[in-house]
Amino acid sequence: xxxESLLHDRFAAAxxxxxxxxxxxALRRSQHADFQADxxxxxxxRLGRNPREVGAEVLAAADLADLADATLAGPGFINVxxxxxxxxxxxxxxxxxxxxxxxxxxxxxxVVIDYSAPxxxxxxxxxxxxxxxxxxxxxxxxxxxxxxxxxxxxLGDWGTPFGMLIEHLLDVGEAEAVHELSVGDLSGFxxxxxxxxxxxxxxxxxxxxxxxxxxxxxEATLRLWRLLVAESERYFxxxxxxxxxxxxxxxxxGESFYNDRLAPVVDELKSLGLLRDSNGAQCAFPAGFTGRDxxxxxxxxxxxxxxxxxxxxxxxxxxxxxxxxxxDRMLYVxxxxxxxxxxMVYQTARDAGWLAEPAEALHVGYGLVLGADGRKLASRAxxxxxxxxxxDEAVARALALVDNTDLDEETKASVAHAVxxxxxxxxxxxxxxGKDYTFDWDRMLSFTGDTGAYLQYAYARxxxxxxxxxxxxxxxxxxxxxHPAERALALQLLLFPAVVALAGQTLQFHRITVYLQALAGAxxxxxxxxxxxxxxxEVRASRLALCDLTGRTIARGLDLLGIAAPxxx
Ligand code: ARG
Numbered sequence: 001x002x003x004e005s006l007l008h009d010r011f012a013a014a015x016x017x018x019x020x021x022x023x024x025x026a027l028r029r030s031q032h033a034d035f036q037a038d039x040x041x042x043x044x045x046r047l048g049r050n051p052r053e054v055g056a057e058v059l060a061a062a063d064l065a066d067l068a069d070a071t072l073a074g075p076g077f078i079n080v081x082x083x084x085x086x087x088x089x090x091x092x093x094x095x096x097x098x099x100x101x102x103x104x105x106x107x108x109x110x111v112v113i114d115y116s117a118p119x120x121x122x123x124x125x126x127x128x129x130x131x132x133x134x135x136x137x138x139x140x141x142x143x144x145x146x147x148x149x150x151x152x153x154x155l156g157d158w159g160t161p162f163g164m165l166i167e168h169l170l171d172v173g174e175a176e177a178v179h180e181l182s183v184g185d186l187s188g189f190x191x192x193x194x195x196x197x198x199x200x201x202x203x204x205x206x207x208x209x210x211x212x213x214x215x216x217x218x219e220a221t222l223r224l225w226r227l228l229v230a231e232s233e234r235y236f237x238x239x240x241x242x243x244x245x246x247x248x249x250x251x252x253x254g255e256s257f258y259n260d261r262l263a264p265v266v267d268e269l270k271s272l273g274l275l276r277d278s279n280g281a282q283c284a285f286p287a288g289f290t291g292r293d294x295x296x297x298x299x300x301x302x303x304x305x306x307x308x309x310x311x312x313x314x315x316x317x318x319x320x321x322x323x324x325x326x327x328d329r330m331l332y333v334x335x336x337x338x339x340x341x342x343x344m345v346y347q348t349a350r351d352a353g354w355l356a357e358p359a360e361a362l363h364v365g366y367g368l369v370l371g372a373d374g375r376k377l378a379s380r381a382x383x384x385x386x387x388x389x390x391x392d393e394a395v396a397r398a399l400a401l402v403d404n405t406d407l408d409e410e411t412k413a414s415v416a417h418a419v420x421x422x423x424x425x426x427x428x429x430x431x432x433x434g435k436d437y438t439f440d441w442d443r444m445l446s447f448t449g450d451t452g453a454y455l456q457y458a459y460a461r462x463x464x465x466x467x468x469x470x471x472x473x474x475x476x477x478x479x480x481x482x483h484p485a486e487r488a489l490a491l492q493l494l495l496f497p498a499v500v501a502l503a504g505q506t507l508q509f510h511r512i513t514v515y516l517q518a519l520a521g522a523x524x525x526x527x528x529x530x531x532x533x534x535x536x537x538e539v540r541a542s543r544l545a546l547c548d549l550t551g552r553t554i555a556r557g558l559d560l561l562g563i564a565a566p567x568x569x
Contacts, residue, residue, distance in 0.1 A: 001103070002101050002102070002103065002494070002497035002498060003082075003090060003494040003495070003497075003498075004027070004494075004495065004497070004498040005497075005498070006067070007027055007035060007067070007068070007080065008025060008027050010062060010063055010064055010067070011025035011027055011037050011039070011058070011062060011078075012024075012025055013061075013062075013063070014058045014059075014061040014062035014063070015039055015043065015058055017061045018043065018054060018057045018058050018061060019043055019046075019047070023039060023042075023043045023046075024039050024042065025037045025039040026038040026039040026042065027039075027080075029495075030079060030080070032073065032079055033071075033079035033080055033081045034068070034080055034081050034082045034491060035068075035079075035080040035082075036073075036077050036078060036079050036080060037058075037070075037077070037078040037080065038077055038078075039058075040052075040054045040055035040058055040076040040077070040078065041075065041076050041077075043058075044076060051075050051076030052072065052075060052076045054076060055072045055076035055077070055078055056072055058078065059071075059072060059078060064080075066083075066086065067082060067083060067086045068080050068081055068082045068083060068086065069081045069083070082491065084481040084487060085481070087481055087487060087490050087491055087494065088478070088479050088480055088481045088490065090494055091479040091490045091493055091494060091545075091546075091549065092477075092478050092479045092545075094493060094494065094549065095475055095477075095479060095545050095548070095549045096475050096476055100496055100497075100549070100552060100553055100556055101494070101496060101497045102144070102145070102496065102497045102500050102501075103497065104145065104146035105145050105146040105147055108146050108147050108148055109147050109148070109328045109329050110147070110148045110150065110325065110326055110327050110328055110329070111142050111147050111148065111149050111150065111327065111328075111329040111330070111331065112150045112152050112321045112325060112327040112329070112330045112331070113135050113138050113139050113142075113149060113150070113151055113152060113330075113331045113333065114135075114152045114154050114317075114330065114331065114332045114333065114334070115131045115132060115134070115135020115136070115138070115139075115151070115152070115153070115331075115333035115334075116128060116131055116132040116135060116153050116236075116240075116245075116247060116333075117131060117153060117154040117155060117156065117334070118155065118156065118232075118236055119155070119156030119157075120155065120156060120157045120162075120165075120228055120229050120232040120233075120254075121161075121165050121181065121186055121189055121190050121193075121228050121232055122156070122186055122187065122190050123184075123186045123187040123190075123384060123386055123387065124236065124239060124387045125384045125385070125387070126369040126377050126384075126385060126387070126390070126439075127335050127368075127369075128387070129369070129387055129390075129424075129428075130335070130366045130369065130428055131333045131334060131335070131366070132240070132243065132245055132247070133243070133245070133424070133425050133428045133429065133562065134333050134364065134366060134428065134429065134433065134507075134509070135151075135331075135333040135364075136243075136245040136246055136247070136562045137425075137429055137509050137560065137561050137562055138331055138333065138364065138507055139151055139246055140246065140559070140560050140561070140562060141500065141503050141504050141509075141512075141560050142504055144500070144560060145500065145501070145504050147329075147504075150321075150325055150327065151246070151247055151248075151251040152251065152253050152317075152321070153247055153251045153252045153253060153254075154253065154254065154255065154317065155229075155233070155236075155252050155253070155254030155255065156254070156255060157229050157232075157254035157255055157256045158254065158255040158256040158259065158313075159255070159310075160211050160307070161190075161193075162210075162211065162214055162225055162228070163206075163207035163208055163209070163210040163211035163214065164193045164194065164196070164197040164203070164204075164207035164210075165189075165190070165193050165228055166207075166210050166214070166221060166224045166225060166228070167193070167196075167203060167206045167207045167210050168189070168192060168193035168196065169224055169227070169228065170224070171196075172192075174224075174227065177189070177227070177228075177231075178227065178231055181228070181231035181232060181234075181235060182231055182234060182235060184235050184238070184386070184388050186232065186235065187383070187384065187386070215307070229254070229256075233249065233252055237249060238388075239387055239388060239391070242388070242391050242421070243391065243421060243424075243425075243562075244421060244562060244564065245562060246562075255310075255313045258313050258316035258317055258320065261316040261319070261320060262308045262312050262313070262316055265301070265312060265315050265316045265319060266282065266301055266302055266308075266312065268352060269284060269301060269315075269348075269352060270282075272351070272352055272353075274348065274351055274352060275301060275302075276298075278298045278300075279304065280304030281298070281300050281301075281302060281303050281304045282300075282301050282302035283298035283299060283300050283301060284298070284299045284301055284311075284344075284348040284351070285297070285298055285299070286299060286344050286347035286348045286351060287347065287351075288347065289340065289343070289344050289347070297340075297344065299311045299341075299344045299345065299348055300312075301315065310341070311341070311344075311345060314341075314342070314345045315345060315348060315349060315352075315354075318330065318345060318346070318349045318354055318355060318361065319349065319352075319354040322349075322354055322355060322356075322359050323354065327359060328358055328359045328360070329359070329360055329362070330359070330360070330361040330362065331362050331364050331507065332361065332362065332363050332364060333364045333366070334363065334364075334365065335365065335366055335367075335368075336365040336366060336367055336434065338363075338365075339363055339365055342361075342363045343363065346361045349361070362507075364433070364507050365433070365434055366433050366434065367433075367434055367435045367436035367437065368436040369428075369436070369437060369438075369439055370436050370437065370438045370439065371438070371439060372438065372439075372440060374438070377439050390424070391420070391421065391424065393441075394420035394421060394423055394424050394441075394445075395416050395417050395420035395421065396416075396420070397420060397441055397445050398415075398416040398417070398419035398420030398423065398445060398453075399412065399413070399416035399420075401416075401419065401445055401447075401453070402415050402416055402419065402569065405569065407568065407569070411566075411568065414566065415566050415568075415569050417564075418456065418563075418564040418565070418566050419445070419452070419453050419456060419569075420445070421563075421564075422452035422453065422456060422558070422563040422564060423444040423445050423451065423452050423453060424444070425452065425561060425562055425563050426444070426451060426452030426455075426513065426561070426563060427439070427443075427444045427451075427452075429509040429510065429512075429513060429561050430450060430509075430510050430513035430514075431510060432508070432510060433507070433508055433509070433510070450513070450517055452558070452563050454517075454520065455516050455517070455520055455554055455557075455558060455563075455565075456558070456563070456564075456565055456566065456569060457569055458520040458523060458524075458554060459551055459554045459555055459558070459565045459566075460565075460566060460567060460568050460569040462523075462547050462548075462550060462551035462554075463551060463567045463568065464568065465532060465533065465544075465547055466544075466547075466548070467568075468533065469532075469533045469544075471544060473544060473545065473547075473548035474541060474544070474545065475545070475548070477538075477541040477542060477544070477545045478538070478541075478542060478545075479542045479545050479546060480538060480539060480542040482539060482542075483526075483529065483530050485522075485525045485526040485528075485529045485530055486526060486530055486542075486543070486546065488522050488525065488526070489519075489522040489523055489525075489526040489546055489550065490546065492518060492519050492522040493519070493546075493549055493550065493553060495515065496515070496519075496553050496556075496557070499511055499512060499515040500512070500560065503560070509561060512557050512560060512561060513561070515557065516553075516554055516557045516558070519550065519553060519554065519557075520554065523547075523550045526546065527547075530543060531543075532544060532547060
């Protein structure tokens, strides 16, 4: 069991004995000691007793002898100082463990993660970038914790725009269309279609007729639609490969997938009495959602023209995910601006009985990416930034950063890729997910500060110790605690499991980056004060073990975020 769970359990037992039932020990890291348990204050209030007395009773009941010294402080806080040999013993165990002390989930869940979800024949924008990066981190963390993860790339591959897109495809010719889409000129293609639709009545009429043909399943039309989808998917897969995210072609499960599940969804909602007519459209009015005027807000399920909208598809998807995929946790990694839509979908699904405990649906929302001017990130011309260009620029800037190293050209290129892409992911995952963040190349691409490159460099430096010393890590070497900096590093290493667990629960990945920064800091202090290769015997073996474990923890932490850790930089 990991350190924090162990301490928590020991204190929970002592608190329960004093309280006569469960009571939260309120254990946390402390400035004054290693940990502190503040639960005696709340418990005393509950029991109407003196908090110091309650604290003293908890202390007397706590079974800590093999682990720590605990003392009472202030009005009833309990300070916990771990025994050096307990730290050493636990780190020795963790070092021998492939999983770095992180346990597999006792009750694995089937988690569907709805993320990335770009739209066919439309450029991915930075919002899709955030969804892709955050969703990928969620998939990696939850999978590593032992959950069954289903990656659901809810591609926007259906709807009225396909009428004009197909007509435009016919105008330019298949070969040219395929060329434009495969080189990633998605917005050019889309905008050209849009412009004709807006200015040429004949084109608009053809487009509308084409939508009808598409919905009716006309084979010739479907073939052209498939062409658009396939070329766009190919382009998105290129972006995913550059980004190094775990999404594959098998994870596309676009809106069109639900086409034949839409009518049953409407029928079921109707028979449950959950649909009402609103200006000719069939709508659900989930409780708790009202507009400015206090009127209930509609979730449009079937439009007045008989077509199904975004909402209907999301309802069909949630029903499919719970009933056919047997998902018990569904994560929607979608921008904050779609929160209300998603909450309305969840509530309607609950009303229909498609979403029930223990299954849960959670909106994993995120803020905007801002440019230096404090506004939504835009290209110089004011349009959306092309994602592929952004990634190329990151790698080019990273290459300039590593250009003066003595690495060979090939290594330089791969390091630049790792650093550039890592910088983009790191800035995203290290900021508080729900908030906006500012895209600032200079701050992102630096070897100092709260950056991915700083952690990558820390990892590479550790690897160079083993290269220089010509030693292979011995994972069974006993770790000794002989110096305060060793102790601080060892303790920090023991905190990794709780951090990963917390990131898996909250899907706040800055928990991991904050932890890794603290770990790299503790390592630097250790390395500055404790000679490693120049020490001898057991101490040398122990310090090498600490270096090795630190390196593996940094690499694993980065990997959970989807960031590569090159062995040399
Ligand atoms: N394609 C949508 C967009 O670009 C995002 C889809 C999010 N997922 C969902 N199930 N609604 O905005």
